[in-house]
Amino acid sequence: MSPLLELQGVSVAIAHAQLLDGISLRLDRGQILGLVGESGSGKSLTAMAAMGLLPLIGGRVTTGAIRFDGQDMVQMTEAQRRALRGRRIGFITQNPMTALDPVQRIGAQIDVVSRLHLGLSSAAARARTLELMTQLRIPEAGAVAEAWPHQLSGGMKQRIVIAMALAGEPDLIIADEPTTALDVTVQAQIIQILAALVRDRGLALLLITHDMGVVAQVCDRVAVLYAGRLAEERPVDPIFAAPAHPYTRALTLCIPRDDTARGALHGIPGAVPTALNYPSGCRFHPRCPKAVSACSATQPALVAYGEDGRVACHLPGPGAP
Amino acid sequence: MLAYAIRRSLMLVPVFLAVSVIIFLILHFIPGDPIDNLLKVGSSPTARAEIEARYGLDKPLPVQYLIWLGNVLTGDLGTAIVARRPVIDLIGQALPHSLALGGLALAFSSIVGITLGVIAALNRDRWPDRAIMGGVLVGSTMPSFWLGLMMMLAFSVWLGWFPVSGARGWSSLVLPVLTIGLGGTALVTRITRVSMIEVAQKDFVTLLHAKGLSPLRIQLRHVLRHALIPVVTILALRIGWILGGAVTVEVVFARPGLGTLLIKALAQHDYPVVQASLLMLAMAVMIGTLLGDLLQAAMDPRVRAALA
Secondary structure, X not given: OOOOEEEEXXXXXXXXXXXXXXXXXXXXXXXXXXXXXXXXXXXXXXXXXXXXXXXXHOEEEEEEEEXXXXXXXXXXXXXXXXXXXXXXEEEEOOOHHHHOOOOOOHHHHHHHXXXXXXXXXXXXHHHHHHHHHHHOOOOOHHHHHOOOHHHOOHHHHHHHHHHHHHOOOOOEEEEEOOOOOOOHHHHHHHHHHHHHHXXXXXXXXXXXXXXXXXXXXXXXXXXXXXXXXXXXXXXXXHHHHOOOOHHHHHHHHOOOOOOOOOOOOOOOOOOOOOHHHOOOOOOOHHHOOOOOHHHHHOOOOOEEEOOOEEEOOOOOOOOOO | OHHHHHHHHHOHHHHHHHHHHHHHHHHHHOOOOHHHHHOOOOOOHHHXXXXXXXXXXXXXXXXXXXXXXXXXXXXXXXXXOOOOOEHHHHHHHHHHHHHHHHHHHHHHHHHHHHHHHHHHHHOOOOHHHHHHHHHHHHHHHOOHHHHHHHHHXXXXXXXXXXXXXXXXXXXXXXHHHHHHHHHHHHHHHHHHHHHHHHHHOXXXXXXXXXXXXXXXXXXXXXXHHHHHHHHHHHHHHHHHHHHHHOHHHHHHOOOXXXXXXXXXXXXXXXXXHHHHHHHHHHHHHHHHHHHHHHHHHHHOHHHHHHHO
């Protein structure tokens, strides 16, 4: 069976800056793919590309194909892409506080999706909205539907955003850091809701996050982005057991654990380079503990690694950093 | 909303009182004495005292103020010293002209300005945007009295479409309305455009696109609604400005109106008329801000919540 979403060598540019360089990903139905990396690694840009929303931020796909259910979205007309958005691909944004139209009532913002894409009457759309809200455990759905966004808490707003994403009965949900702006207690609830949707409805979920803990908890596969390139892409268990790329290894070390000494939180020295000053060769080499001369000279190709995995590193695999 | 409207209106009472004190006092500090104008050369001090008593100018200032305020509140604006007619009559003659001119100019600049602003924002950095913004730049740099004279020359003298001046019938309103309205149009166009572009970059608009709504629908039903909030505020603030600031245009087109009345009364030191016209203009500004606030509350539930 062909994957539901497949990115093949996708490069994205905004103006003259090449921000994504040959990203390849695949996501099957019923799967959760975690897309991780530090801020500025290109995670959100990948999401915008998969939504076909790059023109909004002045970006464009320069090479590669983004296949949704076998059809290349890059080759589609804008009208065809628009017909997918909200209908077959739902989107959940990072900050629920700013995701809702502040001057429109909650219910109407969800109704519009099923009216537009499923052709429901306003009464049927509202019934569906209330049903979705109840499924997402929003108490007093009827009253909340008549409320304004500013009257709801962040966690409640994110449930509303999830309801909007579900209203068109999508096959794929792209969630761009859906819990970053929320309280820790609410974060867990939202992640559980999303995981349950994949389990119960057979959806596919592209979960963008920088929280490795969340990835370990719910994802089937993990793709690690660094400075606009794919560093490693593997099933979740082996990647945590034995990270192949030094960057992945550094990310997993950042997760605080029970045996982490007090005050001994790990970080990665240095910062993600910007598109204006990407280093030569492997873009991670200035921060890499294992770097050798080849790392600054040539870009490592993405090669098969382990069981059903791929990595782009000259010295992959475990080893003392 | 109703409770907010009532509360917001009551807030105008202290503002009105403060404004009335200032208007009352300013004129007593302006040099020049209108009584001199009424007295024949070489009149006796008794004749002067008689006239002062007739206008109540012999009493202490606070008493004069309270009497004046009491009269104003009961609709008695006094008698014009020079014209020797009730001030309310003079205002009554001038106000309809000012309201017609100001109202039409405001309507013109709102409708044309918002339309042009939306067209410019939708075509950002393409030729319609450049053309409109070029026109706006030219329009906002031309002084209104000069623009008025040029339009008079073109449309009245050369083409003969409209009367050169005066206030007879609707056709005499066209050029003055255009003259005032064009300046406002430039402002409204610019704010609408900037505001639309700014709102279009907000998160919730990205999500509207992600829901698959058409870009035009997003722009007109969602972005424009937000973009209009600052535009409405500015338009409301212009109500007062247009009524009083129209004076140069009133002079150019020889039209009666509040501005003309005020300028003439100032030149003649006609206190009661000056006070009454200033009070009218101040009230227009107050009503404008009130309207602006009420409209903003009507358009944005967050404003209502903040003030509830």
